[in-house]
Amino acid sequence: MLTEIREGKTLGSLVKHITQETINLYAEASGDFNPIHVDESFASGTPFGGTIAHGMLSLAYVSEMMTSAFGQSWLSAGRLRARFKDSARPGDTLTVGGKVDCLEQRDGVSYANCTFECRNQRGEVIVAGEAIVRLPGSKKQEYGPE
């Protein structure tokens, strides 16, 4: 958990190595066995040229970072905007990082607006976006529509 939440504060980063086994496990856990993820002979004949990880796997890493930083505040409710730029592949090492971009107060509720990105070992962005978390001590209030 972050002990101090202020603008510019970096969130802890995560490093994750992707193997075909990781992807197979994710397929089993999510129930998404699309051959682009799990069948190399199929995937090698597609424009991807081989299997790719599920896009949501990299978002899972982002969420893990957010949970480590914000705990229950993130787990209870949050918002996410994500732009998928590229696919993670077996053999890739992903690094997820983020920071508190700004703090905001709306209707007596405090929010931390964070930016995040997940890059591969060549520095290419796999997914980037924003995550918004309601901070503790705010009065309980549902997020309204954006």
Added chain:
Amino acid sequence: MLTEIREGKTLGSLVKHITQETINLYAEASGDFNPIHVDESFASGTPFGGTIAHGMLSLAYVSEMMTSAFGQSWLSAGRLRARFKDSARPGDTLTVGGKVDCLEQRDGVSYANCTFECRNQRGEVIVAGEAIVRLPGSKKQEYGPE
């Protein structure tokens, strides 16, 4: 794959049953073993009152629906906005649905703006949001910043 993409077209829906085993598998696949997900004795002492599924698991189902509907167009690049409203728990049955909200053309590129939601068996929204996919036949172009 959708054979016809038009405004109002519903995307195929998915029904998924969540068990503690599903959550444990997801923890293994994502590497996120936070005790709120996998340790019932810990989780029962928190405001959640028991283990909860990883939020990204429900988004994985949304992504599976989008892949079924749009195939490579979704897998190559996409955008997602998600609002997490509640947690899925062991024993829950989640239904994911969505539709093409509107078609849009920007700089010669066609996009399908879709809305989605994932509800539990009581009709409570777990996560809702929007997913944007670039349609085939568009000239290749990276998504710019929002």
